[in-house]
Amino acid sequence: MGSEPIICVESLVKEFRRTKQQSGRFSAIRTLLTRERTVSRAVDGISFGIPEGELVGYLGPNGAGKSTTIKILTGILMPTSGTVHVAGIVPWRERKRNAAQIGVVFGQRTQLWWDLPLSDSLELVGRLYEIPPPRFRFNLKLFTELLELGPFLSTPVRQLSLGQRMRGDLAAAMLHSPRILFLDEPTIGLDVVAKERIRSFIYELNKEQGTTVILTTHDLDDVERLCQRVLLITDGSVLFEGDVESLKNMHTRERDLIIRLPPGSESIELANFASARIVDESGDLTRVRFNPQSLPITELVSFLLSKYAIVDFSVKEPELEEVVRNIYAARSL
């Protein structure tokens, strides 16, 4: 394993050209005749490197350019400009060689054969990828255990639940032992139990086999549970790159102090503190948001203890979801 990142993306740009739709009378004919083009930049100069063995979250709001980047990295799309190397390969130039070293799962689509039993679908994947039989048998056994595929191996794919189908898709994507796995919304639409099963599989794969994983998701529980690092993009460019903790600390320095008062107590008043405010009062719980940089927690707590009969209190970190929502909101102002 060298020190070079396994995935290198530099100044990546992808533009889509579309014929501008004319409106009004005879719009279809006028669209055809004028052929006016509009250009939109889905990816606008993205650069990043991913070291081998890392599990990275690739996040951003709808339309940020995530899927477009993944399609370029997997060789489906060619960029307008910029350079990309995936384990030394330029994906769109050598699609087949690239396919041998990557696994891809799109949560919204399946690569399995709808009418075939899952086991036949996996068999076909094995043949398509020309996986040597011993490796195929080894991986099939391993993934059948890890993903608990046994009970539905002989069920036609069309009859599988979304969670079962996703487990089948993950097995299919990993049968040829790729070094890199691209996951686009792998937990979308799944219930809590199914999500957890998928997450522990991804975790194991990364930890035990050292598979590099690029995970695109809107589910921030996926991120908290799995990602060592996140790349946050909006409008086609990188907004943040780092670990989840730094993301939280950089963008929301505030903390929440949750106070429990005896039932029937009067409401808390914080008039003296400029950097603290009450954000929620429900039942006997009051949530005070404050900035520890300008108001040390000791000062806030001793003030409250001196004035109110506090039964209990705790400090909460900001939720990742809220941090990310704030970043997107600030960006679109």
Ligand SMILES: Nc1ncnc2c1ncn2[C@@H]1O[C@H](COP(=O)(O)OP(=O)(O)OP(=O)(O)O)[C@@H](O)[C@H]1O
């Ligand atoms: N084939 C295409 N032709 C024209 N425009 C496209 C095409 N594919 C994507 N786009 C546009 O490029 C931008 C980025 O799209 P992309 O699918 O990469 O976003 P995303 O971050 O994956 O969003 P989501 O979270 O909704 O999947 C969007 O404005 C989208 O409309």
